[in-house]
Amino acid sequence: MAYTSTDYKEDEIQMARFAKALSHPARIAIVKLLASMDTCFCGEIVEELPIAQATVSQHLKELKESGLIQGCIEPPKIRYCIEPENWKKAQQLFSNFWQQSYLSQIEK
Amino acid sequence: MAYTSTDYKEDEIQMARFAKALSHPARIAIVKLLASMDTCFCGEIVEELPIAQATVSQHLKELKESGLIQGCIEPPKIRYCIEPENWKKAQQLFSNFWQQSYLSQIEK
């Protein structure tokens, strides 16, 4: 990334990171799968999606780097699940973001 | 975009579109500005951000294309504001998304 906290607020950068992680349908689908199944293996995800294993692995890597999910090794597989701390943080950032609108004031 | 609704659910594609629109700090900052000020002119946005006018215009275009904001011509300026319908739609998509997690069940 080219920008720094000198350019933008730390919260804005963090929220943009989460948003970027969710900016592809495959990653949305992956996270929804994890959120609904509690946990699952990479292989199960590959079966659900219309893309190759290598590509799924790449999307998983990005989601891990965003902090939204984590993977624990359970030889010979890897079990993926939501990362609770960052999940909550993201939830809050987005919740505040949407409600910040003057529209939200009108609705209430 | 290369993918279709054959590959992913329409909601996932739509949510990814909104997320993509918010995947850059500059665009987050712009939308926050619009949400807080109710409406404002392009020029005011340019003054707030650490990027050139041409770049701001490009970000505004992307936000418009995502449907999150709209611009009405008020010669010689252009007044930008949140697009209420899509804002609400995005708000709902994200709200459902975050709450879908098993974590949300635990919290309640």
Place this chain on the structure above:
DNA sequence: CAAACTTATCGTATATTTGCGATAAACAAT
């Protein structure tokens, strides 16, 4: 009409993303 003002678009350079096949790495089972 000319000059000033506001915003969009063009052209271009660079960086990042997406997708895949091929292959490696790590471990289990035989």
Place this chain on the structure above:
DNA sequence: ATTGTTTATCGCAAATATACGATAAGTTTG
């Protein structure tokens, strides 16, 4: 030890995104 299973990484091609200066397009004002 060899084989099979599972996931990550490499290397590559194509597409998209980011940023900016220069310039155009539209409108107002002098």
